[in-house]
Structure formats: structure tokens, C-alpha cells
Amino acid sequence: MSEELLLEIVNEIKEMKKEMVTKSDLTNFATKDDLKNFATKEDLKHFATKDDLKNFATKEDLKHFATKDDLKNFATKEDLKNFATKDDLKNFPTKEDLKNFATKDDLKNFPTKEDLKNFATKEDVAEIPFIKAAVQDLAVKVDELTGRVSVIEKEMVRKVDLEYIHQKIAEHDREIFYLKSH
Numbered sequence: 001m002s003e004e005l006l007l008e009i010v011n012e013i014k015e016m017k018k019e020m021v022t023k024s025d026l027t028n029f030a031t032k033d034d035l036k037n038f039a040t041k042e043d044l045k046h047f048a049t050k051d052d053l054k055n056f057a058t059k060e061d062l063k064h065f066a067t068k069d070d071l072k073n074f075a076t077k078e079d080l081k082n083f084a085t086k087d088d089l090k091n092f093p094t095k096e097d098l099k100n101f102a103t104k105d106d107l108k109n110f111p112t113k114e115d116l117k118n119f120a121t122k123e124d125v126a127e128i129p130f131i132k133a134a135v136q137d138l139a140v141k142v143d144e145l146t147g148r149v150s151v152i153e154k155e156m157v158r159k160v161d162l163e164y165i166h167q168k169i170a171e172h173d174r175e176i177f178y179l180k181s182h
Contacts, residue, residue, distance in 0.1 A: 125131055 126135070
């Protein structure tokens, strides 16, 4: 063999050595024995993901709900059977209703029909020309105001409309949050 060929073979071996891995180079790599205690993707198939948890209640969610212990001091429907309902009370006057009624003592100093028979009635006063004109002016103003109120009612935004818009905004916010999180 020629010296040139030998030199070329030696150089090739040196180049190959540069790319070869030594045992010390392998110390940072895991062996098959090292993998025995680690889970495989197959092992994970039976476990829940965070996406699976989206529809489940958290302990924080439960803070807003009543427990059976919370119900101990509340009346049952059976307990209510002997009590009056609001419908039962509709035909009875309230204390507030009675405040506007006069008592017999209140009426002692009031005039009787006989005492008032020579006085003018509402009908008599309504026929006085300036009063009649004032009533007619008021009727015209009431008609004008009624028309203005009708226009306002047609053009104003109602609470129901705002609630619908608020609901739609909340739905869009949830959709945007969902899209950003996925």
C-alpha cells in the first residue's frame, strides 16, 4: 500500500471519529430502563383533560347554593296550609286605606246637605264663561301632551330592549373568550 493511500485512510478515520459518539456522550440520554416508570400516550387515554372539566361545577360554584342544613329553619308548603294568602286579604281594607276615611267625630263639624242647598254646584260653576274657557284650554294642552307622550313612548328605549342588548353582549363576550382560549 502506498503511503498516500495510508494517509488518506488515516484522515478518513480521523474525520469519522469526529462524528462518532462515545460512551461519555451518551450519559445524558435516557435508556429504555429509565422509561419504565413513565406514562405512555396509551396510558393517558383514560384520564380527563382540562377541556373535559369545563362543564363540571367547582367548589367555588357550590358556595352560592343552599345545603340541606340551610333548609332546616324554612317553612314547608305543609306549614303554610293554615295561613291566609294575599288573595284572601284582597277584600279587607289595610290600615293605610282607613287613614283616608273620616270618623263619626270628624263629621260633627261638617255642613249637611240642607246647609249647602243654596250654594253653587260644579255644574253651575262650569257654565261661567272664563272657567269654561280655562277648562277648554286645559283640554287642548292635555291633548298636546298626550301626543308628545305617544311620540316619546314610540322612540324611547325600554329596559327590556337594554336587557336584550346586554344579553347579546354577554353572549359575544363568552364566544370571544372561548375562541381566544382555544
